[in-house]
Amino acid sequence: MSAGRPSSRERGYTMKWEKARAVFLAQPGNQICRRCQAHGLLNAGNLRPNGSLQTNPKRMHLVVDHIVPHKQDQKLSWDHANWQPLCPDHHDITKQQKEHGKVRSGTGLDGRPLDPAHPWNQRPA
Numbered sequence: 001m002s003a004g005r006p007s008s009r010e011r012g013y014t015m016k017w018e019k020a021r022a023v024f025l026a027q028p029g030n031q032i033c034r035r036c037q038a039h040g041l042l043n044a045g046n047l048r049p050n051g052s053l054q055t056n057p058k059r060m061h062l063v064v065d066h067i068v069p070h071k072q073d074q075k076l077s078w079d080h081a082n083w084q085p086l087c088p089d090h091h092d093i094t095k096q097q098k099e100h101g102k103v104r105s106g107t108g109l110d111g112r113p114l115d116p117a118h119p120w121n122q123r124p125a
């Protein structure tokens with residue numbers, strides 16, 4: 001296998017993923033970020049998790065997140081029940097949380113997310 005160039009198998013995988021991803025995100029119910037939705041925000045990629053307008057055109061979309069990291073497990077990787085639509089901000093946050101293994105879900109008494117990494121907690125008071 002030559003270095004620097006993706007193998008046809010890798011290209012096939014990417015194309016399969018791109019297709020599956022597009023189909024998933026086009027399905028009703030998958031057109032808004034799950035985590036924004038949990039906070040009552042309907043974000044189709046046009047907003048940031050704090051409700052302000054997304055101004056970065058490169059981030060105006062939703063991404064498919066693996067709820068449980070698949071770690072090259074094919075079955076888990078392609079299991080739609082393990083997929084969720086997220087805005088890029090929430091995708092970054094969940095990725096960080098998974099990597100550092102310190103997920104803080106839920107909200108405090110003031111209604112703010114407990115997670116200090118949540119953008120709501122980055123917003124100037």
Ligand SMILES: [Zn+2]
Binds near residue numbers: 036048087
């Ligand atoms: Zn979101």
